Amino acid sequence: MAFNSLGREIPExxxxxKLVPYRDPYALVPQGNLAARALRRVNPGASKRxxxxxxxxxxxxxxxxxxxxxxxxLRNGDHLLNAVVxxxxxxxxxxxxxxxxxxHPVHAEIIPHIRSGVIAxxxxxxxxxxxxxxSRGALACPIVVRSHGGRARxxxxxxxxxxxxxxxxxxxxEYGNMNGYYGPSACGSLGYAQTDALHAACVVAVTDNLVPxxxxxxxxxxxxxxxVVTVERLGxxxxxxxxxxxxxxxxxxxxxxxxxxxxxxxxxxLKDGFSFQTGSGGISLAVSDxxxxxxxxxxxxxxFGCGGITGYFVGMLEEGLFASLMxxxxxxxxxxxxIGKNRAHQEIGADLYANPFNAGAMVNRLDCVILGxxxxxxxxxxxxxxxSNGYLLHNTGGHSDTAAGARLSxxxxxxxxxxxxxxxxxxxxxxxxxETIGVVVTERGIAVNExxxxxxxELIRRKLPVKEIGELQREICKITGTPRPLEFEDxxxxxxxxxxxxxxxxxxxVKD
Amino acid sequence: xxxxxxxRSLLYVPGNMPSMLQNIPIFDCDAVIIDLxxxxxxxxxxxxxxxxxxxxxxxxxxNKELLVRINPLDSRWxxxxxxxxxxxxxxxxxxxxxxxxxxxxxxxxxxxEFEEELDVEIGRFRVLPSLESALGIINATGIANSSQRxxxxxxxxEDYTASMEIERTKGGEELFxxxxxxxxxxKAAGIQAIDTIxxxxxxxxxxxxxxxxxxxxxxxGKCLVNPRQIEVVHDVFAPKQAExxxxxxxxxxxxxxxxxxxxxxxxGGKMVDAPVVKRxxxxxxxxxxxxxxxxxxxxxxxxxxx
Numbered sequence: 084m085a086f087n088s089l090g091r092e093i094p095e096x097x098x099x100x101k102l103v104p105y106r107d108p109y110a111l112v113p114q115g116n117l118a119a120r121a122l123r124r125v126n127p128g129a130s131k132r133x134x135x136x137x138x139x140x141x142x143x144x145x146x147x148x149x150x151x152x153x154x155x156x157l158r159n160g161d162h163l164l165n166a167v168v169x170x171x172x173x174x175x176x177x178x179x180x181x182x183x184x185x186x187h188p189v190h191a192e193i194i195p196h197i198r199s200g201v202i203a204x205x206x207x208x209x210x211x212x213x214x215x216x217x218s219r220g221a222l223a224c225p226i227v228v229r230s231h232g233g234r235a236r237x238x239x240x241x242x243x244x245x246x247x248x249x250x251x252x253x254x255x256x257e258y259g260n261m262n263g264y265y266g267p268s269a270c271g272s273l274g275y276a277q278t279d280a281l282h283a284a285c286v287v288a289v290t291d292n293l294v295p296x297x298x299x300x301x302x303x304x305x306x307x308x309x310x311v312v313t314v315e316r317l318g319x320x321x322x323x324x325x326x327x328x329x330x331x332x333x334x335x336x337x338x339x340x341x342x343x344x345x346x347x348x349x350x351x352x353l354k355d356g357f358s359f360q361t362g363s364g365g366i367s368l369a370v371s372d373x374x375x376x377x378x379x380x381x382x383x384x385x386x387f388g389c390g391g392i393t394g395y396f397v398g399m400l401e402e403g404l405f406a407s408l409m410x411x412x413x414x415x416x417x418x419x420x421x422i423g424k425n426r427a428h429q430e431i432g433a434d435l436y437a438n439p440f441n442a443g444a445m446v447n448r449l450d451c452v453i454l455g456x457x458x459x460x461x462x463x464x465x466x467x468x469x470x471s472n473g474y475l476l477h478n479t480g481g482h483s484d485t486a487a488g489a490r491l492s493x494x495x496x497x498x499x500x501x502x503x504x505x506x507x508x509x510x511x512x513x514x515x516x517x518e519t520i521g522v523v524v525t526e527r528g529i530a531v532n533e534x535x536x537x538x539x540x541e542l543i544r545r546k547l548p549v550k551e552i553g554e555l556q557r558e559i560c561k562i563t564g565t566p567r568p569l570e571f572e573d574x575x576x577x578x579x580x581x582x583x584x585x586x587x588x589x590x591x592x593v594k595d
Numbered sequence: 596x597x598x599x600x601x602x603r604s605l606l607y608v609p610g611n612m613p614s615m616l617q618n619i620p621i622f623d624c625d626a627v628i629i630d631l632x633x634x635x636x637x638x639x640x641x642x643x644x645x646x647x648x649x650x651x652x653x654x655x656x657x658n659k660e661l662l663v664r665i666n667p668l669d670s671r672w673x674x675x676x677x678x679x680x681x682x683x684x685x686x687x688x689x690x691x692x693x694x695x696x697x698x699x700x701x702x703x704x705x706x707x708e709f710e711e712e713l714d715v716e717i718g719r720f721r722v723l724p725s726l727e728s729a730l731g732i733i734n735a736t737g738i739a740n741s742s743q744r745x746x747x748x749x750x751x752x753e754d755y756t757a758s759m760e761i762e763r764t765k766g767g768e769e770l771f772x773x774x775x776x777x778x779x780x781x782k783a784a785g786i787q788a789i790d791t792i793x794x795x796x797x798x799x800x801x802x803x804x805x806x807x808x809x810x811x812x813x814x815x816g817k818c819l820v821n822p823r824q825i826e827v828v829h830d831v832f833a834p835k836q837a838e839x840x841x842x843x844x845x846x847x848x849x850x851x852x853x854x855x856x857x858x859x860x861x862x863g864g865k866m867v868d869a870p871v872v873k874r875x876x877x878x879x880x881x882x883x884x885x886x887x888x889x890x891x892x893x894x895x896x897x898x899x900x901x
Contacts, residue, residue, distance in 0.1 A: 334822035335618060341826075499617070526621045546886055561653075562617055 232437025259308025271413025
């Protein structure tokens, strides 16, 4: 065991890999070259079409102990990962690793295959039951949680080698050109799958919407695709994208959003060229709404909106408040509609979005990002992976990537959740280091990281409720009381990789 | 009683909801009215008043005026509400169904008794009577003068329309006479007038229109049913920049006048005297609350040392 710079106890090795403890957000310099894969040749006249997933798995040469991947743009509506794992199980393969871009609650279906040894572990974070069972010691499989940028980095540098990538392709031709814009399972951007297509040893496109050649526009080109398989349904359209994403109506959430937007205005970043990212949560959208009003008032022309894109950002693009959108994933139907017809709505891959080990990711150009948290501590470290019960329930997403990249990262969160205080002495799990967090906004006050001293002065001048983070914590705990700390066993159920591959924290089994 | 305290927004908070009570400190309304009456079902009357008492006694860092709407004094809960809640020191009582001066006088007497018992200054607990029936509206003038504790009259349109056997509309034509009568009584007594709630929390435009109407008539505040309504109401009651600029000039002019030993002076060709100064002072206090001016206007600066 070793302690990383945040005082987190990190095992020497995990799942057969030697670990590097996290030290700081920017210093780790990569060694070596981009991971390579074998050259291929497909001669004229050859067909890439195969009749079934089974045939594709056989053709791919997938064997025991190898690694597969899918992307999560179909979110909780995805059928593909479950279908692939079921087929792999039926073929009698064992010890397969999953390196998808994320795993959702819908994938709880694969739990029996974890128990039976078909699935050996996860080279990715998990949302929902799998993480909960692992946390309770009820499921034995290693889990390596990565951010979106960290996943792109791990694949590009070869520390994660995907043997077969199964790419759900909502609009695809028989030669493998694809996009996510059209078809019954349209999901918009295929940003996360781009990394897989570039680096996996074998790439299988799976579609429920085979269109005449060529499928244009091309998001992922035929040159990267080995096989094409059609299936009945890639997913459940109702769960792939939300019909609409809505602004919160909760007065507490609106108050938080109001403070956050005032922080942005006070930061001086809200001027021509402003670049911005938010999530799709109700508070985030309310912040966007306020920022939009402020941009209209000030006649401000932003440069780009980034990340997971909602109809809200589409509205801002169409109104001219942003010059472009950099879209790694679409969150709602409006975003899907837009990306299919507006050239300024640019699809970007995870590498361009957030990989720290390239010549500069889009997050490096962000002025401001709005992020959530399940917990924050008095050193501004943020947890989004585990809940107050200690269970691993959420993936990192772009949290630590955007926090590191943006000039100002703002955490918005209610001060009390489920009767528990959100600000703690020590977060259960560090997802994102406090050094990369600018401001924490709750309904009971705004805490500013000391590296933003000028902003703090300006907020005080504007009579906003600025508090030291410890003061904020005391105030919240006066209402909630101080919760008894969780107790953990020594065994590690998951590790949290920072975006550069060093280990920022380990998730341990919760004591019964 | 002259009272310049800003009461633009008086937010109702149900007295039986801990999750809402705990958020009272965070919203920037001028006052809250913690409700033990209509919001609380009969089965929770006892629990609610104890909850409110506990909340008030832990809410030591008070940042807004705290009123408690008790149950009517002729109900089986009204007296008990006072008995439990007053030791936790709310600023005042919102009295429902204040139909006659006698009802308010009865509350006044009870409050005096409690003040003696609690050993606090007589008159500490203020009263906001609700005029919410035809009888209450007719008696508005008497009610306004029935107790020194009264700092404002509140108009309650929901119960009023019920008592009139009419529907309340968004246009509010049916309320016009009652609204005006409450205002006259309040202004004549030198106290504030607080307008009724706007129940449709999704309709911000409707809220804005009704608040603008109330402001034009002379109301200085409004009761609210949801914190989301605060922003609109404050926005409506916020003075315009031109008003603020003019008020600053008025104050400067009257200070100059005082140095010259006179109470009247001309500003831009118009006479500035006491009523103009009074209006200017009110504008500046409101402007201060909105962060439009940096310093709170000083009584002495306006009137000189009394």
